[in-house]
Amino acid sequence: MTASPANNAASPLAPDWLDVPADLNALHAPMWAAGVARTDGGELAIDGVPVSELQRQFGTPLFVMSETDFRARARAFQDAFNEAFADICGGVDVYYAGKSFLCTAVVRWVEEEGLRLDTASGGELAVAARAGIPGAAVALHGNNKSDAEIHRALDMGLGRIVVDSLPELERVAAIAANRGETAKVMLRLTPGVHAHTHEFIATAHEDQKFGLSMAGDSTEQAGLSAAEEAVAAAAGHASIELLGLHCHIGSQIFEPDGFAVAAEKLLDFLAAMRSKYSVELPELDLGGGYGIAYTPVDAPRPPAEIARAMAAVVRAKVAELGITAPRISIEPGRAIVGTSTFTLYEVGTLKTVRVDVAVPAGGAEGLDNVTYPRRYVSVDGGMSDNARPVLYDADYSAVLASRSSTAAPQLSRVVGKHCESGDIVVRDVYLPEDVAAGDLLAVPGTGAYCWVLSSNYNYLARPGVVALRDGAARLIVRGETEADLLNRDMGV
Numbered sequence: 001m002t003a004s005p006a007n008n009a010a011s012p013l014a015p016d017w018l019d020v021p022a023d024l025n026a027l028h029a030p031m032w033a034a035g036v037a038r039t040d041g042g043e044l045a046i047d048g049v050p051v052s053e054l055q056r057q058f059g060t061p062l063f064v065m066s067e068t069d070f071r072a073r074a075r076a077f078q079d080a081f082n083e084a085f086a087d088i089c090g091g092v093d094v095y096y097a098g099k100s101f102l103c104t105a106v107v108r109w110v111e112e113e114g115l116r117l118d119t120a121s122g123g124e125l126a127v128a129a130r131a132g133i134p135g136a137a138v139a140l141h142g143n144n145k146s147d148a149e150i151h152r153a154l155d156m157g158l159g160r161i162v163v164d165s166l167p168e169l170e171r172v173a174a175i176a177a178n179r180g181e182t183a184k185v186m187l188r189l190t191p192g193v194h195a196h197t198h199e200f201i202a203t204a205h206e207d208q209k210f211g212l213s214m215a216g217d218s219t220e221q222a223g224l225s226a227a228e229e230a231v232a233a234a235a236g237h238a239s240i241e242l243l244g245l246h247c248h249i250g251s252q253i254f255e256p257d258g259f260a261v262a263a264e265k266l267l268d269f270l271a272a273m274r275s276k277y278s279v280e281l282p283e284l285d286l287g288g289g290y291g292i293a294y295t296p297v298d299a300p301r302p303p304a305e306i307a308r309a310m311a312a313v314v315r316a317k318v319a320e321l322g323i324t325a326p327r328i329s330i331e332p333g334r335a336i337v338g339t340s341t342f343t344l345y346e347v348g349t350l351k352t353v354r355v356d357v358a359v360p361a362g363g364a365e366g367l368d369n370v371t372y373p374r375r376y377v378s379v380d381g382g383m384s385d386n387a388r389p390v391l392y393d394a395d396y397s398a399v400l401a402s403r404s405s406t407a408a409p410q411l412s413r414v415v416g417k418h419c420e421s422g423d424i425v426v427r428d429v430y431l432p433e434d435v436a437a438g439d440l441l442a443v444p445g446t447g448a449y450c451w452v453l454s455s456n457y458n459y460l461a462r463p464g465v466v467a468l469r470d471g472a473a474r475l476i477v478r479g480e481t482e483a484d485l486l487n488r489d490m491g492v
């Protein structure tokens with residue numbers, strides 16, 4: 001039996017969370033940057049610049065970023081956390097997590113908005129240095145830092161090197177000692193709290209590559225956890241200035257409970273270390289991970305709400321322990337840049353497949369096979385500019401951008417142009433059934449972990465990034481050309 005869901009009826013092929021939108025042209029505000037709206041003619045525009053104009057100037061695929069939105073979210077985190085923690089530790093240092101998206105323009109925005117910068121490699125440090133941000137405002141992460149990266153951090157006078165393991169602590173201490181310098185160090189601990197989206201779990205051990213375990217004995221010294229052993233070792237090195245402790249419990253987290261449990265555990269540990277080793281540990285970094293809206297069912301909390309919840313826990317714990325509060329820092333990436341950006345694609349090939357679904361047989365027992373359509377909408381990018389659906393099964397959404405439409409909703413799957421059947425950009429979305437080749441689609445929420453994860457698979461050129469501010473569009477990263485693709489081929 002073949003069936004088509006009636007107009008506005010949900011397709012049985014759609015996931016339970018996906019409703020048929022009442023208006024396919026509407027923009028669900030939490031998913032879009034400030035300044036994105038439809039023109040009177042129905043076309044998507046950002047800061048008043050229609051997407052067709054962006055395509056004409058810069059081509060597609062294209063990352064379209066609102067500088068205004070980025071700056072506003074950066075400021076919102078800084079202001080909200082400063083206010084919530086003012087009475088506890090005089091405010092919070094917000095380190096923008098550059099791994100989510102980084103280029104020199106963004107480093108300058110971060111600095112101008114009063115934030116600091118979190119990096120995770122020598123390459124990210126090179127971008128920071130080129131942008132001219134003072135080293136004192138930069139942190140370096142990484143579970144496998146090279147000696148060259150540690151030297152670079154010291155050359156730049158970095159505000160903090162976040163040490164991830166005991167062997168790394170010894171290497172940093174030795175390199176700093178050889179240079180006759182002191183390295184400013186935080187210790188990254190695994191508090192046994194792992195959070196994802198709405199849930200967190202607290203376990204005794206963290207079975208993962210990052211950080212110093214707070215649980216059990218370290219393999220080096222019976223009776224001490226790796227975290228405690230690192231504090232003791234750091235305290236014994238004249239070339240190490242031990243600033244404090246760090247943790248990062250996960251990503252795309254909506255509920256503050258996981259952050260709160262991690263903060264409590266780290267404060268307990270910090271108090272114990274202060275009294276046992278007479279080390280001050282004046283700083284505590286609670287990492288990043290604040291969630292954003294990728295689909296209409298994601299409900300991120302405003303920064304002020306998260307900040308207040310975390311501050312309440314830190315305030316109470318510090319009072320219970322009777323200690324001076326450490327200076328708090330956080331490292332949001334996605335929550336600052338994610339929503340600032342959408343990806344603009346041009347539609348190419350369209351194809352509709354029929355999928356069998358077993359449904360209860362009408363009146364009788366058993367199941368009937370009913371066939372429903374699913375439309376594949378191919379775009380001119382794909383897994384090379386957004387690897388998250390393939391890597392993490394991440395869900396996205398999309399709208400028809402070049403025009404509005406009153407056509408009926410059709411369950412669609414937006415796919416890329418790569419030689420890979422898993423090359424999916426948006427797994428399930430209702431789009432107007434008149435979407436055609438040459439139309440433009442916009443996928444919101446692609447500011448974080450998309451461009452930075454982009455590849456040249458199938459020798460596709462990586463897209464450029466255009467930033468909008470006060471109605472003006474400027475490229476902050478140009479798209480690659482064919483010449484770039486052949487540049488490193490030594491046979492050319």
Ligand SMILES: Cc1ncc(COP(=O)(O)O)c(C=O)c1O
Nearest residue numbers: 097248251288289331332333334
């Ligand atoms: C140590 C650390 N800090 C901060 C972040 C930023 O996380 P998010 O972009 O989810 O805020 C990450 C992300 O993986 C991280 O590993």
